[in-house]
Amino acid sequence: VSQSRYGNRKQHHYSKLPKCRHGRDPADKRGRGGDGQHHYDRRYQQGCHRGGDGFHPHYDCRWVDQHLPSHRHHGWGALACAWGTKRSHPWGQRDHVGRGPDHSGCQRGGVSLGGQHHHRHDKRGSISTLGGTGNGNLSITATGAVNQTGGTVLIKGSTTVTTGSGQNITLGQAANRFDGGISLQASSGNLANITIRDSTALELQSGLNISGNLVLTANGITQAGVVTIGGDSTFNSGTGSIDLSQANNFTGSVSLSGGNTKITDASGLIFGTSTITGSLQAIATAGTITQTGSLSVGNGANFTAANGQIITLTHLNPTTGLADNSFLGGISFLAPTGSQLSNISLVAATAVEIQSNLNITGNLSVTANGITQSGVITVGGTSTLDGGVGAIVLTNTGNNFGGTVTVNGGASADMFFALADEGDVGAVTVAGTFTLRTANGTAFNLAGLGGTGNFDVTNTILDGLTVGTLALVANGAAISSSSAYSPTGVANLSLTTLTSGAITLGAAVTTGDLQLTSAGENISANNAANDFTGTVSASTSGASTIDLTDSNDLTLGVISLGTGALSLSFGKDLLNNLGLGLEGRIISTGPIGLTLTQPDSDIDLGSSAANANDLTGAITLTNPNNLRDFTLRNLNAAPGAIAALATAANLRDGTILAGEVLLPSAIDSLLSTSGLIGNSKECDLSAVTGSAP
Secondary structure: OOOOOEOOOOOEOOOOOOOOHHHOOOOOOOOEOOOOOOOOOOEEEEEEEEEOOOOOOEEEEEEEOOOOOOOOOOOEOOOOOOOOOEEEOOOOOEEEEOOOOOOOEEEOOEEEEOOOEEEEEEOOOOEOEEEEEEOOEEEEEEOOOEEOOOOOEEEOOOEEEEEOOOOOEEEOOOOOEEOOOEEEEEOOOOEOOEEEEOOOOEEEOOOOEEOOOEEEEOOOEEEOOOOEEOOOEEEEOOOOOEEEEEEEEEOOEEEEEEOOEEEEEOOOEEEOOEEEOOOEEEEEOOOOEEEOOOEEEOOOEEEEEOOOOOEEEOOEOOOOOOEOOEEOOOEEEEOOOOOOEOOEEEEOOOOEEEOOOEEEOOOEEEEOOOEEEOOOEEEOOOEEEEOOOOEEEEOOOOOEEOOOEEEEEOOEEEEEOOHHHHHHEEEEEOOOEEEEEOOOOOEEEEOOOOOOOEEEEOHHHHHOEEEEEEEEEEEOOOEEEOOOEOOOOEEEEEEEEEOOOOEEEOOOEEEOOEEEEOOOOOEEEOOOOOEEOOEEEEEOOOOOOEEEEEOOOEEEEEEEOOOOOEEEEEOOOEEEOOOOOOOOEEEEOOOEEEEEOOOOEEEEEOOOHHHOEEEOOOEEEEOHHHEEEEEEEEOOOOOOOEEOOOOOOOOOEEEEEEOOOOOHHHHHHHHHHOOOOOOOOOEEOOOOOOOOO
16 A cells, blocks of 8 residues: 555654555555644554455454554544455454445544444444445444434444443434334443434334433334333324334333324333324323323323323413313223222313223313213212313213212303212302203202202202303103202203103292293292293193293293193283394293283283294283283284283283284284273284274
8 A cells, every 4th residue: 555644734654554465455544633732653564464254354454553642533534445344443443344335434433334234343432423324234332422413324234332331322313214223232231311313114122221311203113122211201203103012111201292102101101292193092001190291192092000090191381371281082091901090180272072981989180171971981089070161061871970070160061960979069160051960760859858869959059059050951850949049159040851840949939041941741930939030931832831920020031832821920020032032922822821910010022023922822911900011912823812901900002913814803803802992092003914993
């Protein structure tokens, strides 16, 4: 080899080396510059022989260091070996480059790779720069850290990186590619921190055991065997799947980003900030499931923990204090067969659907923007629910609450309670309606004790309600009251019986709007002390009756019944509601009785076409002398006689409006039977089509 000069700041001279046997030169040219303080002078010794194993022949060229400086090394020159050269250096560093068509070279602390097999050994310390392409396997050995600060590593075969105990390995360039898998290990003890990036899918080796943090980025992540991570773990798979479902041991938090994801921890599982676009299957074999960062799942989440364990997913945004978990596609909390979870706490910014057959021995706490269920839930302890701006709908008839159920928020709440759980209805706060349902055939008793077999909505329950409307729904049973009802936290009251069941409110009721709906049986709310400050609506069918009393003004919503009698008693005025979209009217083919209990009362049953009535039965006035003004608008059919209207001594104005189908003969009949013909009272017939008598 002819003499060459290389280096950074100074030039250094090397002696010529004679040709080796087989007619080859080592073609080894090396220069070394100083660092500004040291001058290096290395001279090759003669002596070069052919070695190898027959398959990978090599030449072994040795030289001595005539001047070994301090450990400050800078500016290595290029090094190229044309044929399987093995280079040995007296200070302990060796480079092995296997047979291949490409040349290879190295820099201080770095490797440029070419050919089939690559081996990098550094006994002195770290390797700071790696880059290159290999068709075969890559083996890197160092006693210090292995860091990739630039370049790209593309290895079609296997990659093995070995370094000393407590050292870090960082191969984090975006375009790296390890087609044959990668194995990371310490020569003794455990590795510290590992960062690996692979532009394709990556299988994590079996038996990986590190004391620090693991950061792994690839397009699909799997594992060949159990891994043990002493610090935090971060797995980023883009849209690819993550399958880490073996009995791993993650001591710190686990952050996940990918598509369909499976994660198993042999002890407890701690989620770091994670975004999963697909489904999530998370298992903590022998511990709890918790989190330190937000968790977002796009297509269903299953969390499994051991018998008696706790699942707590309640992370809040540290800046806003708001929920930042997100669960789409349903959520399940499971325990192995024959086991039960203890407590479950969940906070989510999205709606949450609780899975069928949730069965826990402890407490349930769920805060979300809407809470629903897909099947029966059984809670041995207390239940705390907050529906945010969404509705809470837990109406499965198999629900079983072993402790107090508290609702802290929601647009509305619709819940089923078995008779055995009547004492578990705790404080409820919702902006809209709180609907309370019970088992078929079980009657509700409002504001008191209704006897054995009844679901008692006691004053204790009522005092804990802060709701827009309390709605009781009985199926095949009645609703009644045995004590006065006047809760301060309930604005409106709605009572409904399905399939059968009368509504009988014998005690006084004070409320805003009142809605009474019976499945074809009688409705009665006729206590003289009743005070309905809002709109009253009632509905039944057949021959069933409706009997309503208000000590003050009685404002009607829709009153609908069949041939049964309608009785309305009011302290001041009776009028159909005129609210837009809430127009009141009476629909009846039966008799109507109107009782005026105070003087100077007005009756306004349809001052506009929007709230005209549909009446065919006779109207009877009780205490007609208390009547001042009378207005009746009727559509589609002539009303029956309005008895005693003509004898109303204090009647000031009377207006009867009828639809276009009202014929002159019907007008004659109405006026005659009402005693208005020949009477001096004013009668407005301006809206009637036809000729008046």
